[in-house]
Amino acid sequence: MQRQKHCKRAGETPALPAKLKNFNMEKIQQTETIGAVLVCGAGIAGIQASLDLAESGFKVYLLEPTAAIGGHMAQLDKTYPTDDCAMCILSPRLVECARNRNIEIITLADIEEFSGRPGHFKVKIRQNPRYIDIKKCDACGDCAQVCPVDIPSEFDCGIGTRKAVFRPYPQAIPNVFSISKSAGQAPCKSYCPAGVNVQGFIALAAAGKFSEAYELIRQRCPLPAVSARICPHPCESKCNRSEIDAAVSACDLEGFVADHIHKNPDKYPAFAQPAAKLDRKIAVIGGGPAGLTAAADLACMGYQVTIFEAKPDLGGMLRYGIPDYRLPRKILDEEIRCILQLGIEVKTDSPITKPADLLRPGVKNGDTSPRPGFDAVFVATGAWLGRKPGIPGDDASGVREGLDFLYEINTGKTPEIGPRVLVIGNTDLALDAARCARRLPDVKSVSLACLEGAGELRVDPRRLAEAVEEGVDFRYGLGPTRIEAASGKAIGVTFRACTSVFDEFKRFDPLFDDSATSSIPADTVILTSGRAVNLLRSGLETRPGGRILADQDTLATSIKGIFAGGDAVLGPASMVDAMAQGHRAAESIDAFIRGAASIRSTSVSRASNAASTISSAKLAPRPKNSRFEIRDSRSGEKRSPNLESRISNLESAIAEARRCLACGLCSECMQCVKACSAGAVLHDQQPATVEIEVGSVILAPGFEESPLSEDFGGGRYANVLSSLQFERMLSASGPAGRIRRPSDGVEAKRIAFIQCVRGRDAAGDYCSSICCMNTAKEALAALEHMDGGQLDITIFGREVKAVGKDFDRYIDRVRSEKNVSYIRAFPSRLQEAAQTRNLKIRYRSPKGIEQEQEFDLVVLGSGLQVSAGVKQMAAQLGVQLNPFGFVQTGRFSPLTASQPGIYVAGAFQEPKDIPESVAQASGAAACAMGQLTTVRGTLAQRHEYPWERDVADEPPRIGVFVCHCGHNIASVVDVEWVARKAAKMADVYYAEANMYTCSDSNQQHIKAMIRKHRLNRLVVASCSSRTHEVLFQETLRESALNQYLFVMTNIRDQCSWVHKNDPAAATAKAVDLVSMAVARARHLKAFPLNELEVTASALILGGGLAGMTAGLSIADQGFKVRLVEKEAVLGGLMRNIQSTLERDDVQAQLNDLISKTLSHPNITVYLNSNLVRTSGQVGNFTSVLETEGKEKSVDHGVVIVATGGRERNTEKFLHGRNRHVMTQGALEAAMAGNSLPEELRGKKSAIVVMVQCVESRDEKNPYCSRVCCSEAVKNALELKRRLPDCSIVILNRDIRTYGFRDMYSRKAREQGIRFVRYSEHDEPTVAEEKGRLKIRVAETADGDLLLKPDLLVLSTGISPAEGNPALSAVLRSALTPDGYFLEAHPKLRPVDLANEGEFLCGLAHSPRLMDETIAQAQAAAGRASRVLSKSKLEVAGQVSYVNPAECVACATCVKVCPYGAPIINVLGKSEIQGAKCMGCGSCVAACPAKAIALQHQESRTIMAVLDEMFAGGG
């Protein structure tokens, strides 16, 4: 029960991984604080936070609303500024996430309820169905191959399609498929009374799978060809396609499918044989549609069915009530014959008056044991009695009842009838009677009179039109009052006018105008006013009028064991209603016989049975394509419109079927169920609720692309794309692979990017931060795609905000491309050319001239926003959002949400790029760790393995397991043969083939075989080692074997899949691959995972904001910190900053930080100190610190470099020579408290000029310092606040305020602060004239500008710390060309240095603002905790080692190794420090003396493999 408390489940949750079970509940009881964290959103930020937490001793639930983790990064083609392939660098993280036993990935899930307090939250999670068993699916893709439904792919942003059963992308984790279903049914399906899966059979028809389509129809409609001809097809009435043009012709398609099968009997799908024949007998009375449907269903369930039919033939009303020209008898006969093939016994000419007589004695008393007689009876005898309307004269001769008339015709008789026929009625029956009469030879005229007005008749308009075409004279709005007769013979009918038929509630309630009478002469009057049921003495209770009384749901009658349905219960109804009753009867008879309380449904149920509607947005992009006009194909036919040729051929049928919008998404055609050999498809899966308890929550739900601006053609012009759409188009894995115009598929030659189309100008004041760089990247990638072909790219934007590390260099690369032009303008208009669908952009050039340019394709940079779903989640969690919908955080606590215990990371906090998101994620993880530090390790699992068996002295005993992988391998490779061949290989003691070697049960089996045959090496021939190696290695470890005694060979991806057309070669190759693997296995040796003790303390270099923040974060987690500051005081650059843009008091914050740092028991501060040298490796460093000449040695597990930077000094612009010139830093210092710079004191209308990018972004310092624009805007606003009348001009190249800070430059403009752009080639010139400054700016629009400021303020940017080169040498960590420390990977390891255990943050990394520094410092702390939290580090055993006897100490290895692992030791030999070695083997290949080997990859194993490959044959 305790477990229940922590992890409650309601309903079935087959999709949840088994990991959920593993908890240590007792510990939870003791502590109350939960050592688990919920991470919402599994983009790169969520993934990073999860990995950091899981590796630091916490249990993680990673919640993702979509089917796979990976987020937007998975959609990217490349990443700036390194042009790394996004998927290449992301994919290993995905796999790492999937493999981590402390991360529980919960996809397709969202939060239902949230309660509790920090440290102990309760979260109710709604798990939406995947419809695929996550444990069984092996991602072979067979389901998608057969799926007939194409829907726009979300992953490809709608520029490609995917199947309804899909995997977003091949590397997706969890690597399983899922099925998308809409919340409700497709309307066609939900409006079919019989439940025919209309969307399903249409989808199958669209795929040309007519046989499958027929089979699907027949599941709910045993007479497909018949129903196509007579069904009123309510399915078409609510078709969403009619919103665009016209409904899909479902009925005609049904007819085409059925006729096609009838014409090609070889394609006829046989009925599935029942699972078991049951020894129970059912009688069905009446062989009409209801009886036949019930009989077919019951026979399919295995019952023995006998149909009793009163008439000579089966078919009921279909045969005797419907004329042959509408329903050809041979079709009816054929379909009935097919049903009877199920083994149904038929007794015709066998009227049953007392159904109870058929029941076996005892049934009525509840005895259901099998004995002779029938176990249940279904009465479906129909409604055959004609009813007269009861008007005067209806007994005259020549007055006939419609059904009798049709019965006569349908039994081959020629009824006696006069030349003038009048039919009275409003039903199909009346129509049929009129048309039959029209065909009789002696008939001259046929009229049909009805109450309804023209257009009110509730009959198929097509049949009505056909009747009119045939010459039936319709008389509307007439109510008969009397039949006129002469000498007992009818001569005509008198009518009164009917003014309305239905009341306001649409109920039948006719009103007449007695004064308006008319008459129609007629020799024969056919009345069709109604039919009654003739079962007066059946013994069953009836309603007035003779209809049998039956339970609405179960169709049970007053006598136990007897059920009734069809017209006999409903009164005259349509065939499809009758079939619906037949199904229901079969289901309840089955339940009755099984004695079950519930009815088992024969159709798939959904969350909601309501018809789904499609939003107009989804309807819009479909090409209009009118419904196949049936009449066209029959032009010329007048008298006998036959339904045979409605859709004339396969092509037109497929084209019509393709008009379907797939409203239900998945069509439930069940093809995937048949295709899946693993049995993983679960169409009936229902949503489930899981309750979890966590100590903390991290929100990383990411962003969505803002919708395209309609002003710029979004949603209207086909060739206007969003940035992500263009990215998918560029991607190698995308649907296009080339840049093709959506309108015509022609390759685009002229592409325009328009920046800031939404982000800053429309919906919000914020800048999305990433678009400028993203566009530059896409431009370069697009050019690369052209392979030298012509492609011109124009980028429209007012500014280029390249504020990140190395970003400006990247922009320079793009600018230097001759085919890319940047135009500094915002277009005023974008229009599509009607013919070419090219796009014309009008804009005002920087010189003020109106211009127009034409493009083939336009990409809009519309920026990022927060999705509605995320906002809703935030509301559920009580998290405050800012006015833009992003989460509200403070500049000093950027990762903390308003709700305690909830932290945030990534674009949800503020729009940002990947490295900043990753850093925030690690930082948010550190925040959660700090909060939950007392419960670290309480829920995280550490697997205990049995003591390893020493096999060093044993001869190899190899076991080989060959996987069928369903039929992925086995359909091509003869796996049994491979296993037999393997069994004969030397040293192989056991070999076998399995269906799924990776399945849980097979792991147990492998363990048993290892024990039984005393195996000491394992070979698995199956799929990719990248995904499955760890699984089998675990099995080995659990079998007391070293994990390295294992070889996996890939006979799927590298054999069966790539040689599927050549089974012989593929099988031979598979044997070869196995023998190579066996050869390798023979030479494998066990070697242990290295374990290293960890010194749980951190050395932090730098006592500024970064160092102190990181130090406090680590110290709060209970680890020791040594903080080294070269100055005599803490604070670094932060001491010079007075406030933030938001006017927070920075000095107060700094003082708080310093006092916390100095008073923290876990922190030791070393002022006036430097790091002299350091040695050791991750977990065990020893460093020497120098404090005022004295050296001290300290041990630590990690190093964090937080050495900061400084404001750049300059001699430009008279700085240092004229006292009116100062830097921004000096200005801010001068404004401390409430003071003003001397120059401005007492001057009300002073002039202040600021110059941006001084000694920045030039040849010497080719980078942007990121902070200066915000600083300038901040100081300008502050000056303006204190001196409202002063004039401020900011001379700039771009104003690079980004994110939410961008609104402050707008605010500055509003307050009259002028921004004047200068060109990088034409810098402002400053001169001094009589002590007064004169600045000349070469301005573009209005000529030169001359300013005479009282104060000139220079934004000089940030320089790296002076000590960086020396420190770089001590730590063996590289610097960038700009002098900052080089991180291990610019995207995904932004705060790691290349050497394990070394981290960086703050200005040591690159220039950045305070909140970014804080996030990065917390990130460094989070990353460091991965090491510090472990008592022992498990280091991969696969490292290089040196044979000292061979080593000549040439130090080649030392030079080659990127990680500094080899050292020359005291013996003068190379020695590789295991903890630093990453196992790449570079040193092995480079060593001239061949003294180095890489474990597990020794030369002997490789040579053995090569020998085996070429042995014998070669």
Added chain:
Amino acid sequence: MKQLNHRRNMEGPDAPEFSADSRWEPEIIAFCCDYCAYSAAALAGSNRMQYPAGVRIIHTPCTGKIETEHILGAFEKGADGILVVGCLEGGCHFVEGNLRARRRADRVCAILDEIGLGGGRLKMVNLSDSMASEFVQEILEIVEKAKALGPNPLKLSKQSESAGSL
């Protein structure tokens, strides 16, 4: 010419019956690094791209690990062509392994030309892990190249030696 290597795997009393195809297919080794190259090969599989069955992939941590001896050894044992597949330049997960592999491959090409085996039998290519079609393209090219150059003469001489000793 002696029967193709892999045919020997199809002998035996209960061997599955396949139509025998006796055309010579070159035997190619593709040394694939654990990162991009191996993934590109796997993606080619999941996209069901087809290439000749004479290709064997040998998985290596990094192309920088591939020793000159192994390449030469493979040729000596009978490989008709060798492809070394690493990450894109600048994208090596071990910083510069692929660049060193490139230099090493160039050297071996020169040796192959020198000893008359043909430097064209060896090629080093750089791929990202999503470049499955390029991977297959490279495979097809090296197969064509090996076909143009004909069977590895070292293999033929080895065969005649073994035939003589029988």
